[in-house]
Amino acid sequence: MAPKRKASSAPRRASAAPAAPARQTEQQPVEAAEGRLQTSSLLTTAQGVRLPDTDHSLKAGPRGPSLMDDFHLREKITHFDHERIPERVVHARGAAAHGTFTAYGNAGSATKAGFLQRGRETPVFVRFSTVLGSRGSADTVRDVRGFAVKFYTDEGNFDLVGNNMPVFFIQDGIKFPDIIHAGKPHPDREIPQAQTAHDTFWDFVSLHTEATHHVMWAMSDRGIPRSYRTMEGFGVHTFRLVNAKGETCLVKFHWKPVAGIHSLVWEEAQIAAGADPDFHRRDLADGIDAGAPLEYELGLQIMPDSADQTFEGIDLLDPTKIVPEELCEVQLVGKLTLDRNPTNFFAETEQVAFHTGNLVPGIEVTDDPLMQARLFSYLDTQLTRLGGPNFTQLPINCPHAAVNDNLRDGMHQSAVHQGIAPYLPNSLGAEGEPVPAEVSEGAFVHVPREVNGPKVRENPASFADHFSQATLFYASMTEIERAHIIEAFTFELGKCYEQPIRERMLGVLANVDTELCTAVAAGLGLPAPKGMPAADVVPSPALSQIVTVPGPIAGRVIGVVAADGADLPGISKLRRSVEAQGAVLRLVAPFGGTIRRARSTLTVERTFLTTRSIEYDAILVAAGNPSLQDLKLTVLLGEMFRHCKVIGAWGDGDQVLTAAGIDTTAPGILLSETIAKPYTTELFAALGLHRAWDRLTPARP
Numbered sequence: 185m186a187p188k189r190k191a192s193s194a195p196r197r198a199s200a201a202p203a204a205p206a207r208q209t210e211q212q213p214v215e216a217a218e219g220r221l222q223t224s225s226l227l228t229t230a231q232g233v234r235l236p237d238t239d240h241s242l243k244a245g246p247r248g249p250s251l252m253d254d255f256h257l258r259e260k261i262t263h264f265d266h267e268r269i270p271e272r273v274v275h276a277r278g279a280a281a282h283g284t285f286t287a288y289g290n291a292g293s294a295t296k297a298g299f300l301q302r303g304r305e306t307p308v309f310v311r312f313s314t315v316l317g318s319r320g321s322a323d324t325v326r327d328v329r330g331f332a333v334k335f336y337t338d339e340g341n342f343d344l345v346g347n348n349m350p351v352f353f354i355q356d357g358i359k360f361p362d363i364i365h366a367g368k369p370h371p372d373r374e375i376p377q378a379q380t381a382h383d384t385f386w387d388f389v390s391l392h393t394e395a396t397h398h399v400m401w402a403m404s405d406r407g408i409p410r411s412y413r414t415m416e417g418f419g420v421h422t423f424r425l426v427n428a429k430g431e432t433c434l435v436k437f438h439w440k441p442v443a444g445i446h447s448l449v450w451e452e453a454q455i456a457a458g459a460d461p462d463f464h465r466r467d468l469a470d471g472i473d474a475g476a477p478l479e480y481e482l483g484l485q486i487m488p489d490s491a492d493q494t495f496e497g498i499d500l501l502d503p504t505k506i507v508p509e510e511l512c513e514v515q516l517v518g519k520l521t522l523d524r525n526p527t528n529f530f531a532e533t534e535q536v537a538f539h540t541g542n543l544v545p546g547i548e549v550t551d552d553p554l555m556q557a558r559l560f561s562y563l564d565t566q567l568t569r570l571g572g573p574n575f576t577q578l579p580i581n582c583p584h585a586a587v588n589d590n591l592r593d594g595m596h597q598s599a600v601h602q603g604i605a606p607y608l609p610n611s612l613g614a615e616g617e618p619v620p621a622e623v624s625e626g627a628f629v630h631v632p633r634e635v636n637g638p639k640v641r642e643n644p645a646s647f648a649d650h651f652s653q654a655t656l657f658y659a660s661m662t663e664i665e666r667a668h669i670i671e672a673f674t675f676e677l678g679k680c681y682e683q684p685i686r687e688r689m690l691g692v693l694a695n696v697d698t699e700l701c702t703a704v705a706a707g708l709g710l711p712a713p714k715g716m717p718a719a720d721v722v723p724s725p726a727l728s729q730i731v732t733v734p735g736p737i738a739g740r741v742i743g744v745v746a747a748d749g750a751d752l753p754g755i756s757k758l759r760r761s762v763e764a765q766g767a768v769l770r771l772v773a774p775f776g777g778t779i780r781r782a783r784s785t786l787t788v789e790r791t792f793l794t795t796r797s798i799e800y801d802a803i804l805v806a807a808g809n810p811s812l813q814d815l816k817l818t819v820l821l822g823e824m825f826r827h828c829k830v831i832g833a834w835g836d837g838d839q840v841l842t843a844a845g846i847d848t849t850a851p852g853i854l855l856s857e858t859i860a861k862p863y864t865t866e867l868f869a870a871l872g873l874h875r876a877w878d879r880l881t882p883a884r885p
């Protein structure tokens with residue numbers, strides 16, 4: 185008999201609709217599970233007719249033709265034929281998790297939004313994504329990452345549909361199809377997949393200089409995050425908050441990862457795209473399964489709602505501009521914890537529908553022309569993707585707040601609405617039909633604002649500065665981060681076939697930074713043009729992600745290389761310390777199965793054949809196998825070394841490192857006699873710095 189099913193914890197829609205009739209059978213009752221139709225322990229058709237066999241079609245004799253009579257064959261194949269829905273036009277590749285947002289309460293003076301009041305806990309669903317790739321593309325490509333958060337608040341759903349970069353390529357949403365057409369694969373051959381390293385992207389951004397600031401972010405380490413847990417998130421646009429007194433302020437939303445901001449290096453990202461295309465998706469799910477939730481703090485940069493909507497000379501309606509944290513502090517107002525993996529990818533991660541227009545009382549949008557276009561696009565796109573206007577009835581999209589919307593009928597309507605007067609005003613409303621809410625009852629009333637102006641297709645003059653913040657970004661980077669940016673531009677432009685595009689882009693870079701332009705030009709073998717970079721920018725150290733104080737290591741993976749005869753007690757001791765930090769230890773050996781010493785054994789989790797360096801944040805060689813050698817191990821250790829990751833060994837394990845060509849005197853190589861507390865403390869601190877960058881550069885950046 186099939187196991188009993190647990191009740192789903194999917195959000196409930198509180199509507200006037202009666203519950204769908206239960207699909208239970210009398211003899212084999214299975215706990216009704218909302219959102220799932222698996223209510224019988226016996227195999228049935230979609231109509232509930234029990235089936236004796238689903239492996240053989242109904243035929244006229246064992247060797248004869250299939251019969252039209254076979255309602256099960258036709259239903260099974262028809263349903264299968266329609267299992268796919270269109271992938272998202274952008275952000276098709278994604279992974280998600282459930283969690284909770286807990287407000288600290290200090291945002292109460294800025295906004296009346298209930299979920300930001302002290303102590304409130306709100307269920308959330310967060311979907312991370314890349315932008316350009318198809319649903320099956322690799323996770324670690326160089327791209328912007330989506331960071332979309334759905335808060336199921338008591339006052340309705342609030343969606344904060346952000347990215348891991350605080351600026352955007354365009355200032356007006358009317359250009360969104362252009363930037364996406366340029367970034368997506370070429371229309372003739374549909375290559376390259378999921379990347380910007382091609383002519384059409386660089387053609388567009390070199391002609392369209394308002395993209396320059398965002399391009400700097402995309403070519404920086406932010407374009408290749410180590411993990412979703414080590415990414416910042418940004419609402420990008422300026423929003424307007426309204427408090428209980430009706431006072432307003434302008435605000436930018438930030439998500440600050442508790443695990444710190446860390447990235448891959450480019451070679452790792454490329455290897456991972458082949459060796460483990462699901463790298464980020466796996467890391468997200470495995471981390472949660474291992475009991476290491478993802479954590480972020482929500483931050484607000486709160487600015488006055490001034491008449492000109494600028495702050496310190498920065499136009500707050502221009503989505504290509506940041507407000508440096510040094511000019512306006514990010515105040516932390518709550519914590520997001522993601523601790524539950526979805527049960528079904530399609531039902532939840534694929535069918536979730538975000539919309540920038542999903543707002544709650546106390547949070548409003550501004551006149552940023554990029555945001556204004558988004559307000560149209562997100563609702564519209566779901567009509568095609570989710571097949572009609574009733575996608576809010578899908579469990580993952582259902583508000584937790586009570587719903588009574590007078591919206592009726594349409595494709596895939598699953599509510600059985602009551603009453604005869606789904607219109608207002610009416611004099612025939614039966615019990616259960618809605619009446620408009622008062623402000624005192626929590627109605628969303630837009631803050632009255634004067635709106636006037638000539639009807640024009642124009643940008644404000646303040647949108648004309650395309651370079652100063654790109655310069656600021658580069659000036660705020662450490663030496664190692666600058667080297668990565670130079671490498672990224674050189675790689676991407678090196679993949680362009682058209683010489684005029686490369687030259688034009690160098691012309692753009694000349695207006696950002698002379699050193700950057702000269703270095704990229706040298707890499708491309710082209711002359712560096714002259715430009716006029718802003719001379720007076722004040723760097724913002726908050727933009728750099730290189731840390732000098734160790735951060736937490738939860739979710740990080742430490743590999744231990746060992747074979748028969750290794751110090752198994754030492755490995756077990758290390759595993760306990762690693763797991764106490766919320767990190768993971770993986771035992772890597774020449775062969776699968778177990779390794780043994782005397783009567784003890786340990787289970788092998790990866791073999792030299794099935795693993796690659798990208799799986800580990802640090803690697804250690806256990807004592808006990810000094811003559812261990814293998815070409816794949818040499819490659820693994822060599823990559824770990826090149827990528828500035830922590831490498832270690834205890835006992836005679838250092839001989840394995842030396843035999844693999846590792847300079848054991850280099851920075852970030854940690855040796856010890858045994859596994860003891862001082863060693864693990866040193867190891868975790870080194871890992872908490874993410875990388876030993878000074879291994880490749882003489883001085884610390």
Ligand code: HDD
Nearest residue numbers: 272274275311330331332346347357360420557561562565
């Ligand atoms: Fe968008 C999806 C983020 C500009 C039109 N966008 C989408 C997702 C994220 C963003 C994270 C994936 C949501 C999910 O996981 O389902 N988009 C942004 C940010 C932008 C932005 C941070 C600029 C600040 N987007 C933008 C513009 C337009 C769109 C200007 C159109 C005018 N975006 C869409 C879309 C998508 C989408 C076509 C595709 C799938 C979806 O909406 O549900 O409507």
